[in-house]
Amino acid sequence: MASSLFLGVGVAVTSDNALAGEQAAETRDNTAEQEEQASDPLSGATIDAALVYYQEQDRVTAAEGIINYRQALDDANIIRGKIALDALTGASANGAVIQASPQSFTRPSGTGVYQARAGELPLDDTFKDTRLQLSANWQHLFSAKWQVSLGGYLSREYDYTSLGVNAGLEHSFNQSNTQVFAGAAYYFDIVNPVGGRPVGMSEMVFRNDFANEAEFRQAFDATRFYDSALKRTLDLNVGVTQTLNRRWQAQLSYGLSSVNGYLNDAYKVVSRVDSRGQALGYHYEQRPDERLKHNLYLMTKGALDSGALTFSYRYSNDDWSLQAHTFDARYRYNLTGAAYWQWQFRVYLQDAAEFYHLYLTEGEPLPEFASADHRLGKMQTYTIGVKYGQKLEQGMLASVRLAYYQQRPQNHGVELPGELASFDQFPRLDAIVLQFGMRF
Template sequence: MASSLFLGVGAALTSDSALAGEQAAETRENAAEEEQASDPLAGATIDAALVYYQEQDRVTAAEGIINYRQALDDANIIRGKIALDALTGASANGAVIQARPQSFTRPSGTGVYQARAGELPLDDTFKDTRLQLSANWQHLFSAKWQASLGGYLSREYDYTSLGVNAGLEHSFNQSNTQVFAGAAYYFDIVNPVGGRPVGMSEMVFRKDFASEAEFRQAFDATRFYESALKRTFDFNVGVTQTLSRRWQAQVSYGLSAVNGYLNDAYKVVSRVDSGGQALGYHYEQRPDERLKHNLYLMTKGALESGTLTFSYRYSDDDWSLQAHTFDARYRYNLSGAAYWQWQFRAYLQDAAEFYHLYLTEGEPLPEFASADHRLGKMQTYTIGVKYGQKLEQGMLASVRLAYYQQRPQNPGVELPGELASFDQFPHIDAIVLQLGMRF
């Protein structure tokens, strides 16, 4: 379990697009679980996985992952990872559902995309490809002390992230207790398509101008065209304790400080009148700083038939976005060569303090506002099953199938006029299929 620290620190997503946030984190946790089950000094190991994520009528994601681990000697281990994912489909742009068709200027300023009457506005041009590379060196100073250093690079069409991380672990109490600490720093460069929208500026439309030049001048007034930066510092400290011959527990605390460009350049907020009719759209604006805390509790037990794991994570930040994550897994060993694993995961989140489903005509614009459902009140649930089978020559194959449901909820917002005629918080259903092979 201890070695997972060195993989986990610095494994944060560079953007919100990769495998739909919560599911991406869950994919990493499954990979870390496989890592913990192996002997870190067992020579060279290659783990390959294909992950397919499909939302109903929304985003489709496919990701290929290769992890390489090599024990150089009894004291040094190197790890490398390469991941390539592609996302296509339609993503909600934040606007409310209306009883009439709606049009939106594309982020590039060229052309429009539309939402039909009674349907959630979706940007159907959502498409991205990400390449992620990471490397890690772990050194065992003795049976009681070990440390690691790592680097990270992620590149998307409009987003680049560079990171470094380090970790330290100490074992004592006859190796029944391990304390660990880790830190990571990320430097991100953001270049949205069409430039960065000026926060809270209003979307302009070509049809409202006599010439292309006049429209372009008005559009440019809503844009910053230079690159934006984001910096993240993560810190994690914790303890793992063997409770008995069969049970183990872990407690950890994490701190994350982020500053810079934190907006989603492709999200808007509708401005509506007293009858709920949209009169315009404003680009979102979030604070340029965020401080996050999280507390993680986990217990794992070795039963006669397999392994039982329970975990709970509480997170909070200065955006007033609180979240609770509950996860339960039971691994049933069919034999020494095969197993089934069942999982249930629940995620409960409150809305950020600046979450606005809409803005009201005639009222002053707020300093910060976002209608992004990822910052709203919601619940998500995952039910999954995984089958693993040892093959010849020590290889291990696995397949995981999961059903994921996201349930956005009204945080107490009044729905005037026609807004009340539609479900402004539609559910999202998705299927996750993961195929894995260890060599």
């Protein structure tokens, strides 16, 4: 059977359209830890509920409710279910550079404009969404050495729908000191951005540049596709968990992810500037329609007299030339048999994608691919968190987690002409995460 120190088989990375890249990965890591702690063989049913509040300074606010249900049907079958509902509001960086004068942008719907004040990072204040996620999993133990899992996934938000299936297989041997596992998942996503999908590298048009609404609408429609777009993801994962001694275990896994279809962010633009650094126009981003990602993960976890210590390292790269290193350390200190503190420190280092451009230069040919999305740029992020857990009566467990997240985008070597050099084009982002949990 799977070790209680590690999450079981069939774990796959789900699609995430709202919190992308590294922030979504950290969310998945913390969710996996919560599920791992609830994965011990138990009779009957257990329910884990959590409320999560995420607040960026002057930007996005997210609130999420999560319920995980686990039911042991008998000695050989376990079912799990999860439901999550989250709401996101606020303002998201649209990719444009900071300027010395105010900037105006046509809203994604084509109706109205939003503005950025002089000297401030342009933010799209139309960013809001509500998302419902449902997932279910069945785990069957053929014997003490073999187990299999099958699952399904559904996520629905206003402009994005994701459907997925996953399967996993695990084999234990060496007197149950070694477990090898393999998992696969397939996701089929349907994208319907507000106002249609922008034509990649087309230029944003403005109502004031046209004599009437009909002429503007004709020009706006020329920059749009109004049909749905598809995105397909195949994730494969293999690994091994090894008991090193009575206190320590280690896990090594490799993941391969193949993504194809619509991979653009329909709400991001790239500024086109002249030699003085002044923006003359804005182009909708265009990314490649294929992406192959590799992921190598190493974790070791040990039981100490005072609690537990966990170290993990993840290396990832892809054919977009985006490489990343993630270091995570967690120390759980048991105050008593009924209470504990857990501290976390996480560092993430990322290089820029090959088609990341802070801006486009006036007079030069437009590149085939370009994005100014900071999530594809060079950056460092840091997370410091603390969690307190307390056992209550009747076997219940309550917990509260507080974390500080800091994202530091960096210049990947691009020159800043004219007025661009007068402003911090790579502003820092700070966020607070507050989570309340209860296990029944």
